[in-house]
Amino acid sequence: MASAGIVNIRRDVDDKFYRYRMPLLLTKIEGKGNGIKTVVPNMSDVARALSRPPTYPTKFFGCELGAQTSFDEKNDRYIVNGAHDASRLRELLDTFIDKFVLCRSCKNPETDLIILKSGRNEDVVRDCKACGERTDVDMKHKLVTFILKNPPKNPKKSKKGAKGEANGNGGGVHASAPSVPGEENGSASGADSDDELTKRIKAEAADLSTETKLANQDWSADTSPEAVKARIKALESKVGGLSLTPAGGLGDDDGSDDDVNSPYAQFGRWVEENKVEEGVGAVQIYQKAQEFGVEKKHKAVFTLVQALFTVEVVKEIDTYKALLAKMITSEKHQKALLGGIERLVGFDHPELISTVPKILMALYQVDVLEEDxxxxxxxxxxxxxxxxxxxxxxxxxxxxFLKWLEEADDDESEDE
Incomplete structure (x- = not known):
């Protein structure tokens, strides 16, 4: 099967870092005359990215086109009778996504279809894991009859790891990219292939001249010991006089916590000094973490939170979600993330204490924080x-926020 390109689930969103992605729908015309038919060879991959059974969009195509459909799930074949070009089916897929995937309230595709029963009546609704709203689908559409006869198997509430660990889970939790042959899917191989941030890093790195790279490394105009100590003292004063790492350390053997020249302290100072004046983005920050050799260390996450986030932390989480997903890859990273949030709201910006639920929700929604x-x-x-x-x-x-998590779990248990 030819490999498909990757597109945003909402194709009206022109954003390379939009986290909800799916394979581009492919079609193959088979047969001739009255036996001509259109096969969708990657329907399973597309449906998996949408957290829907592949029979649903296939049947939707048939309803919209007035054509017969057939499914051979064992052999992974999904067929619409007649000859239909790819562009037409892609347009219909957009309509299916709008009607049966996107939350009507927030337009987020992270939804499950559930069936609510009231007496003899049954309603199909979209249960949004992003905003918590439940919105009805068009109950008059012919597909609803098919859904009621073939109800979805709702996945249990799960946030299995930040990004890579959530990929390829068969639906339920959307990841930044679907499970597609030849693409990164967080499989047991652990291959760190070209995800969104990596691709952008490579593209921008290719355009950097030697002069630009040297300029990026020369991040401080004055590197004398006195100037370095002055900068770290000023930065540390913003976090209640404490160092950029906790007194007990985080277990990474890369310089002591009190060493102003440790790679973590240097990384934190660089982010703090450049984030506003230079307006650096996720790619530059990750490249700098690589230069200091801390891009995979959980202590670097703790430092990043303190150096990068401000009173606008909720908005900034969305802005830097690709960077967070790239750097937060284990439970230790998540704990360091929470430790950084404690420092941020406990010492640097105590006025943010009341917004802790919003901060945690933002981190949870971008899949860098697990429920457990x-x-x-x-x-x-x-x-x-x-x-x-x-x-x-x-x-x-x-x-x-913790109460919301508990109630959401209870709701799902009742639904099941």
């Missing part, structure tokens, strides 16, 4: 990152 990790964090205060009183205060503020 944040739940455990919320029930156990610690003095690893901040003092005990501040730790308790931040966790107390997080209770609305």
């Amino acid at each position: 990790v944040v739940t455990q964090w919320g029930t156990h205060s610690s003095k690893k990152y901040v003092d005990r009183d501040t730790s308790k205060k931040v966790r107390k503020a997080s209770e609305p």
Whole structure:
């Protein structure tokens, strides 16, 4: 089967870092005369990216075109009778996505189809995992009858890892790219192939001249010991006089926590000094982390949170979601992320304490924070990152979000 390109699930969104992606629908005309038919060879991959059974969009095509459809799930063949070009079916797929995938409220594709029963009546609704809304589908559409006869198997609520770990899970949780042959899908191979951020890094790196690279490395006009100490002192004053790493350390053997020349301290200073003046983006920040050799270290996540985020942290999480997904790849990374948030709202911006639920929700929605990790964090205060009183205060503020997680789980249990 020919490999398909990758496109945004919402094709009206022209954003390379839009996290909801799917393979471009492919078609193949077979037969002739009255036996001519259109096969969709990658329907399973497309449907998996949409968290829908492949029979649903195939049947939708048949309803819209007035054509017979057939499915051979065992052999992965999905067929629409008649000759239909790819562009027409792609347009119909956009319509299917709008009617049966996108949340009507927030237009996010991270939804499950569920069937609600009330007496003899059954309603098909889209249950949005992003905004929590449940919105009806067009119950008059012919596909609804098919859905009611072939109900979806709803996945359990899960956020299995940041980005790569969530890919290829058969639906339920959307990842930044679908499971497509030849594409990164977070499989057991662990191959760190070209995901969105990596592709952009390579593209921009190819355009960098030697002069530009040297300019990027020369990030400080004055590198004397006195100037370095002055900058780190000014930066540390913004986080309550504490260093960029917690007193106990995070377990990475790359310089002591008090060393102003450790790679983490240098990385943090660079981000702090360049994020506003130079307006650096995710690619430049990740390249700088690579230069310091800390791009895979969980301590670097802790440093990044303090150096990068401001009072606009909720908006900034969305802006830098690709960077966060690239750097947060394990439970340790997530714990370091939460530790950085504790420092951010506990010392740097205490006025943000009341917005902790929004911050956690933003991190949860961009798939860098798992439900189990944040739940455990919320029930156990610690003095690893901040003092005990501040730790308790931040966790107390997080209770609305933790309650929302618990209630969402209860709702799903009832639905099942």
